Amino acid sequence: MHIGIIGTGSMGGMLTTAFCEAGHESVFIYNRTASKAQLLKDTFPTVITLCENPIEVVSQSDLIFLCTKFTDLPPIFESIRSTLQDNQYVISINSHITLRDLEESLSCKVAKVIPSITQTARSGILLFMGGRRLNSHDEDALFAILRTIGIPYAIAEDMTRVYSDLTSCGPAFMANLLLQYVQAAKQHGVEEDVAEQLIASMMIGLGKLITEKNMTLQDVVTRVSVPGGVTEAGLRVLQDADQDVLLRVLSATAQKQEEMAHKTT
Numbered sequence: 001m002h003i004g005i006i007g008t009g010s011m012g013g014m015l016t017t018a019f020c021e022a023g024h025e026s027v028f029i030y031n032r033t034a035s036k037a038q039l040l041k042d043t044f045p046t047v048i049t050l051c052e053n054p055i056e057v058v059s060q061s062d063l064i065f066l067c068t069k070f071t072d073l074p075p076i077f078e079s080i081r082s083t084l085q086d087n088q089y090v091i092s093i094n095s096h097i098t099l100r101d102l103e104e105s106l107s108c109k110v111a112k113v114i115p116s117i118t119q120t121a122r123s124g125i126l127l128f129m130g131g132r133r134l135n136s137h138d139e140d141a142l143f144a145i146l147r148t149i150g151i152p153y154a155i156a157e158d159m160t161r162v163y164s165d166l167t168s169c170g171p172a173f174m175a176n177l178l179l180q181y182v183q184a185a186k187q188h189g190v191e192e193d194v195a196e197q198l199i200a201s202m203m204i205g206l207g208k209l210i211t212e213k214n215m216t217l218q219d220v221v222t223r224v225s226v227p228g229g230v231t232e233a234g235l236r237v238l239q240d241a242d243q244d245v246l247l248r249v250l251s252a253t254a255q256k257q258e259e260m261a262h263k264t265t
């Protein structure tokens with residue numbers, strides 16, 4: 001399947017790189033500021049074809065990712081509408097646009113995908129929401145493509161916010177918590193860069209326990225925490241700490257999304 005990407009900023013650039021590194025043979029890209037797309041072409045000269053406009057992307061691709069901000073989508077719809085064929089796929093990575101609006105704007109098969117920075121390492125979750133024109137064969141085909149750069153996971157559209165908090169904001173939330181751990185260790189005399197390296201290696205090990213050894217998070221807690229031991233003493237402090245903090249994080253993102261939705265409508 002030929003892949004097209006319109007908008008090669010932070011996310012579109014990441015997806016382009018991930019698809020190229022995954023071994024896809026043809027990726028057609030267009031960005032408003034040509035120099036950004038040119039940098040990607042310089043990195044993957046044999047795979048990437050630079051296009052002059054969105055129509056060129058659409059006319060050469062089976063599956064087109066729209067990777068611009070919400071406000072930049074309507075003029076793109078206008079320009080590609082008459083070139084798109086009904087059997088082509090368009091995937092928006094913007095969470096504000098609804099599947100219904102996508103289907104009303106375009107006559108082809110549509111879906112939404114919420115990527116995560118983890119696809120830089122061709123890992124982590126891509127949240128997937130399919131439009132009504134997709135049949136099971138279409139979904140299988142799209143999942144097969146997405147699986148080359150991460151793990152696609154289908155969700156209901158009205159649950160996008162909380163799932164995105166887990167998979168898309170999650171890396172930033174967890175990294176920030178770990179940075180606080182680094183600062184605490186620093187206050188106890190560990191060099192900052194040493195603490196960061198050790199915590200990063202610990203996280204890689206933790207990931208392997210979960211992926212390679214099938215341990216759950218609770219298994220890890222139980223195995224490390226010996227009754228009456230030092231880990232248990234530390235865990236007690238964490239459990240006594242503000243239990244609402246992550247609930248408040250989820251409320252804050254939901255509230256921000258509401259505000260942004262009002263600004264864009």
Ligand SMILES: NC(=O)c1ccc[n+]([C@@H]2O[C@H](COP(=O)([O-])OP(=O)(O)OC[C@H]3O[C@@H](n4cnc5c(N)ncnc54)[C@H](OP(=O)(O)O)[C@@H]3O)[C@@H](O)[C@H]2O)c1
Pocket residue numbers: 006007008009010011012030031032033036054067068069070072075076093094095114115116117168
């Ligand atoms: N950042 C995240 O972690 C994240 C996660 C999931 C989803 N998203 C969604 O992903 C989308 C893109 O976010 P981003 O962070 O990648 O933004 P970004 O870095 O600003 O990238 C947007 C790109 O779209 C290009 N663009 C704008 N209008 C265009 C047009 N008419 N034709 C072609 N290219 C056009 C921009 O070109 P210029 O170079 O000219 O500005 C820019 O390179 C947003 O809808 C966001 O909600 C982001």
